[in-house]
Amino acid sequence: MVNGKRTLIIIPALNESGSIADVVGEVRGELPGVDVLVVDDGSTDRTAAVAVAAGARVAKLPYNLGVGGAMRLGYRYARDNDYDVAIQIDADGQHDPRYVPKLVDLLDDNDLVIGARFAGEGDYNVRGPRRWAMVMLSAVLSRVAKTKLTDTTSGFRAANRRVIEMFAGWYPAEYLGDTVETLVHTARRGYRIKQVPVAMRKRMAGTPSHSPARAMIYLGRAFAVLTLALIRR
Amino acid sequence: MKLTLVTGLTGLLLLGTIVELLRRRQLREKYGMLWLAVLVVVIPLSLFPRLLDNVAGLLGVASGVSLVLFLGIIFLLLVCVHLSWEVSALEEETRTLAEDFALLRAQIDADRAARDELVSHDG
Numbered sequence A: 001m002v003n004g005k006r007t008l009i010i011i012p013a014l015n016e017s018g019s020i021a022d023v024v025g026e027v028r029g030e031l032p033g034v035d036v037l038v039v040d041d042g043s044t045d046r047t048a049a050v051a052v053a054a055g056a057r058v059a060k061l062p063y064n065l066g067v068g069g070a071m072r073l074g075y076r077y078a079r080d081n082d083y084d085v086a087i088q089i090d091a092d093g094q095h096d097p098r099y100v101p102k103l104v105d106l107l108d109d110n111d112l113v114i115g116a117r118f119a120g121e122g123d124y125n126v127r128g129p130r131r132w133a134m135v136m137l138s139a140v141l142s143r144v145a146k147t148k149l150t151d152t153t154s155g156f157r158a159a160n161r162r163v164i165e166m167f168a169g170w171y172p173a174e175y176l177g178d179t180v181e182t183l184v185h186t187a188r189r190g191y192r193i194k195q196v197p198v199a200m201r202k203r204m205a206g207t208p209s210h211s212p213a214r215a216m217i218y219l220g221r222a223f224a225v226l227t228l229a230l231i232r233r
Numbered sequence B: 001m002k003l004t005l006v007t008g009l010t011g012l013l014l015l016g017t018i019v020e021l022l023r024r025r026q027l028r029e030k031y032g033m034l035w036l037a038v039l040v041v042v043i044p045l046s047l048f049p050r051l052l053d054n055v056a057g058l059l060g061v062a063s064g065v066s067l068v069l070f071l072g073i074i075f076l077l078l079v080c081v082h083l084s085w086e087v088s089a090l091e092e093e094t095r096t097l098a099e100d101f102a103l104l105r106a107q108i109d110a111d112r113a114a115r116d117e118l119v120s121h122d123g
Helices: A021-030 A047-053 A067-080 A095-106 A128-145 A161-169 A177-188 A213-233 B002-023 B027-045 B051-061 B066-123
Strands: A006-015 A033-041 A055-061 A085-088 A111-117 A157-159 A193-197
Touching: A006 A021, A006 A047, A006 A067, A006 A095, A021 A033, A021 A047, A021 A095, A033 A047, A033 A067, A047 A055, A047 B027, A055 A067, A055 B066, A067 A085, A067 A161, A067 A177, A067 B066, A085 A095, A095 A111, A095 A193, A128 A177, A128 A213, A128 B066, A157 A161, A157 B002, A161 A177, A177 A193, A177 A213, A213 B051, B002 B027, B002 B051
Parallel strands: A006 A033, A006 A085, A033 A055, A111 A193
Antiparallel strands: A085 A157, A111 A157
16 A cells, blocks of 8 residues: 555566565565565566565566566556556666655656656766657657656656556557657547656666667667657557 | 470479468468469469560560569568568467466466465464
């Protein structure tokens, strides 16, 4: 329970046996009374066993589906087990569970709440094509969603029942589909989206590749995904 | 004459392959029928390559063989697109199955854990 709502924390994990126990432990410590579902996306290491030992429920996919595939499974679980709120958290520990009540609070007036970097809290800087991609994505998606969105690729989100229901039936498994395309889809259907500034953990800062070629490819793919999302129904 | 022999034999060989695959149930009927229909068109053409020269002339194509080549490429392209479409649909189906499977396994694990707890309380 968070603020009187039945809450499920969904953690998609691929070969995260090193960090998953800490993440699950921290979530359970900070948020007593919430259920934690680790979706093991076809890991080849002991991710599932470690997560069970840490006290999480585990849904283990037989093979890798990508973040989007793991997330739809998580939302189906949330729908089937009648949760009011589903919250997505990354398995690498970059998201601080202490922000969860804040996200849940905002669900009173919104359908999907995103924990966003670059929104005032924490320090997280990117440069070059990666930066341009983020600027492009946030400019376009802010217009589509009619609300200010600065961190469209954030994997820290809270969804209410209506959005859980939608994501359980439709959630793209493609590259960037789990973030960019779902935002377009959700906004188009009239759901209210809102972002909350959150600080990401230091250990994650600087992970984005510094190779300019990679960054350019990322920009190209982001542009393609966005264009496709906008022309799709 | 030699050329006709080569193309004709190739056409018949392809026909034999498709029929054999269908006979062994290695090919779904819908695909088998498609390729048989193609061969029904291709085999007469392989025996009489000049058959389409008149049609080609009407379309402004210099020779019937060029026309066949052009149509062949378009057809193969469409087949490739169709197969990509089929694979996408299949991936969506297997994805759903994988999710169902994971949900069921999670449910079984939960049931087993609940039962073990009951047993340990009884004992």
